[in-house]
Amino acid sequence: MSELHIVNKSPFEKSSFDSCMSHVLEGSAVLLFEDGIYAATSGTAAAEKVKSAPGVKFYVLGPDLKARGLSEERVTDGVEIVDYARFVDLAEEHDKVVSWV
Amino acid sequence: MSEEIKKFLYLNRRAPYGTIYAWEALEVVLIGAAFDQDVSLAFFDDGVYQIVKGQDTAGIGMKNFSPTYSALGDYEVTKLYVEKESLEERGLTVDDLMPLKWEDEDEDWAEKDSIRLVSREELARIIDEQDVVFSF
Numbered sequence: 001m002s003e004l005h006i007v008n009k010s011p012f013e014k015s016s017f018d019s020c021m022s023h024v025l026e027g028s029a030v031l032l033f034e035d036g037i038y039a040a041t042s043g044t045a046a047a048e049k050v051k052s053a054p055g056v057k058f059y060v061l062g063p064d065l066k067a068r069g070l071s072e073e074r075v076t077d078g079v080e081i082v083d084y085a086r087f088v089d090l091a092e093e094h095d096k097v098v099s100w101v
Numbered sequence: 102m103s104e105e106i107k108k109f110l111y112l113n114r115r116a117p118y119g120t121i122y123a124w125e126a127l128e129v130v131l132i133g134a135a136f137d138q139d140v141s142l143a144f145f146d147d148g149v150y151q152i153v154k155g156q157d158t159a160g161i162g163m164k165n166f167s168p169t170y171s172a173l174g175d176y177e178v179t180k181l182y183v184e185k186e187s188l189e190e191r192g193l194t195v196d197d198l199m200p201l202k203w204e205d206e207d208e209d210w211a212e213k214d215s216i217r218l219v220s221r222e223e224l225a226r227i228i229d230e231q232d233v234v235f236s237f
Contacts, residue, residue, distance in 0.1 A: 008119070009119070010116050011192070012146060013115070013146070013147050020193075032227050034119045035118070035119030035120075038116065038147070038150070038191070041191070041192055042192055043191070043192020044191055045190070047192070058133055062160070063160030065159045066157045066158075066160050067118055067156060067157060067158040067161045067163065068116070068117065068118065068150060068153060068156060069155040069157070069167070069197075071155065074192070
């Protein structure tokens with residue numbers, strides 16, 4: 001089965017992202033949104049975790065990046081920027097959605 | 102009123118938009134500014150994200166309240182302490198922040214920077230010097 005893991009909490013404030021990364025399996029995907037988008041920005045400890053998770057696809061919600069003043073250039077290499085419509089498609093494409101609140 | 106002026110510090114430790122803390126802190130600061138106290142703000146931990154420049158919330162259907170930080174100087178809130186370590190951990194520098202200024206009426210309205218970069222240790226001492234500390 002393939003999961004879409006979704007994280008909406010800052011990796012600096014909550015353990016949600018770290019715990020998600022400890023439980024995600026190859027072939028699954030992680031979508032970062034709301035305050036979770038900070039885990040997709042370069043120069044952070046979270047960026048290192050993203051880089052060292054081969055076989056896991058990463059997405060970040062563009063409107064949440066923009067709202068917080070973070071440009072696309074700041075996003076860690078390999079993380080795909082998506083819109084709300086693509087978020088819905090991703091939820092549909094995976095067997096289930098696992099939320100890390 | 103002839104009461105003594107007290108030192109008030111507002112601690113901002115949360116990112117904007119994901120929770121209401123950042124916005125609520127701004128509201129309280131603006132209300133408090135009417136009371137002629139010695140007010141300063143500290144931005145650390147995820148609070149540094151509140152003053153990142155270029156915020157555009159059109160896509161998430163929320164009010165962009167970041168321009169309000171620029172108005173703090175007009176309310177004589179001119180000391181915004183930003184913790185260096187918090188910026189570094191987040192891959193940010195002071196250049197990623199809004200250029201927040203205030204005008205000094207004692208120096209012919211010269212524009213001065215409101216942001217003061219401080220270390221974690223310096224911030225600890227700043228907190229220690231206060232009469233009242235509000236946490237958000």
